[in-house]
Amino acid sequence: MTPTSSTLAPDWAIDVRGLTKRYGTTTVVDHVDLQLRPGRICGFLGPNGSGKTTTIRMLCGLLTPDEGEGHCLGLDLRRDALEIRRQVGYMTQRFGLYEDLSIRENLDFIARLFELPERKRQVDEALERLGLVSRQRQLAGALSGGWKQRLALAACLLHRPRLLLLDEPTAGVDPKARRDFWDEIHRLAAEGITVLVSTHYMDEAARCHELVYIAYGHLLARGTEREIIAQSGLTVWAVQAEREDPAALAPLVTPLKQAPGVQSVAAFGSALHVAGSDPAALEQAITPWRAQPGLRWAPAQASLEDVFIGLIGQSRDNMEAAR
Numbered sequence: 186m187t188p189t190s191s192t193l194a195p196d197w198a199i200d201v202r203g204l205t206k207r208y209g210t211t212t213v214v215d216h217v218d219l220q221l222r223p224g225r226i227c228g229f230l231g232p233n234g235s236g237k238t239t240t241i242r243m244l245c246g247l248l249t250p251d252e253g254e255g256h257c258l259g260l261d262l263r264r265d266a267l268e269i270r271r272q273v274g275y276m277t278q279r280f281g282l283y284e285d286l287s288i289r290e291n292l293d294f295i296a297r298l299f300e301l302p303e304r305k306r307q308v309d310e311a312l313e314r315l316g317l318v319s320r321q322r323q324l325a326g327a328l329s330g331g332w333k334q335r336l337a338l339a340a341c342l343l344h345r346p347r348l349l350l351l352d353e354p355t356a357g358v359d360p361k362a363r364r365d366f367w368d369e370i371h372r373l374a375a376e377g378i379t380v381l382v383s384t385h386y387m388d389e390a391a392r393c394h395e396l397v398y399i400a401y402g403h404l405l406a407r408g409t410e411r412e413i414i415a416q417s418g419l420t421v422w423a424v425q426a427e428r429e430d431p432a433a434l435a436p437l438v439t440p441l442k443q444a445p446g447v448q449s450v451a452a453f454g455s456a457l458h459v460a461g462s463d464p465a466a467l468e469q470a471i472t473p474w475r476a477q478p479g480l481r482w483a484p485a486q487a488s489l490e491d492v493f494i495g496l497i498g499q500s501r502d503n504m505e506a507a508r
């Protein structure tokens with residue numbers, strides 16, 4: 186650790202530039218810049234295999250970047266990787282629990298690893314905070330997804346990290362447990378803890394202070410939900426069948442997807458959203474269908490999902506063009 190790094194209160198909890206990771210000839214994270222202020226909750230979004238886990242592992246000192254530099258909690262990503270690991274709470278997709286140990290034993294084991302003082306008190310407090318006291322003797326392997334998640338969060342908070350890196354923490358967890366989890370994340374942020382959380386759920390994206398979106402290793406968008414939607418410059422038309430008959434919309438999907446000016450076509454409840462960045466071209470694309478009886482067309486507000494679906498399509502096109 187550098188002599189000054191532990192004494193400075195950093196302006197940024199995360200401040201990295203040009204982060205790059207390659208496996209063989211494939212670049213899975215490609216010059217990613219990421220800045221996050223302390224106490225903020227940042228949603229990390231992107232399709233499967235887009236490089237979220239790899240980025241998170243580089244940020245917490247578990248993977249060495251091939252290129253790029255920066256700091257987490259004021260600590261140098263390369264020089265201070267070990268210290269970063271001590272100060273960051275990392276929750277993996279599979280929760281990383283010992284299934285044949287009880288809840289208390291799991292927490293006690295982590296407390297030993299971090300050589301925490303007053304271990305029993307700290308474990309008691311963690312059990313209390315996450316509502317795990319009455320279940321402390323249960324084996325981790327016998328818990329439901331929601332309780333496992335709660336235990337994993339308790340485990341990664343035990344050493345009082347100031348930065349939490351959470352990799353799809355709510356995958357496979359029911360809505361009530363997800364809501365409790367997000368309430369806890371907001372309580373932690375209010376205490377000054379910074380959170381970077383990867384998710385595929387749009388309702389969770391809306392609960393974040395800010396968002397970053399990555400596809401094929403490239404960071405494609407960042408900002409608040411409102412900023413990302415505004416920056417996208419997307420125009421959206423919604424079409425519904427007058428008799429609420431979803432089958433009436435099915436014949437539109439493929440031709441609209443192939444029409445010039447259409448960036449994405451996606452179902453939203455009983456409507457289809459047709460989106461594009463050139464309003465005139467989009468209108469031309471939908472014109473043949475607007476005359477069709479039984480369909481109701483109306484301009485719609487672009488949603489985050491519209492924007493992200495459009496971004497995936499664009500980046501796929503760019504990748505194919507570059508081949």
Ligand SMILES: Nc1ncnc2c1ncn2[C@@H]1O[C@H](COP(=O)(O)OP(=O)(O)OP(=O)(O)O)[C@@H](O)[C@H]1O
Nearest residue numbers: 208213231232233234235236237238239240278353
């Ligand atoms: N150790 C490795 N060796 C080779 N390729 C790897 C390795 N780890 C990850 N990859 C590849 O890197 C790419 C990015 O993977 P990563 O797990 O970071 O994506 P992700 O965005 O977290 O995906 P998901 O949402 O599915 O968890 C994928 O194509 C993956 O197969």
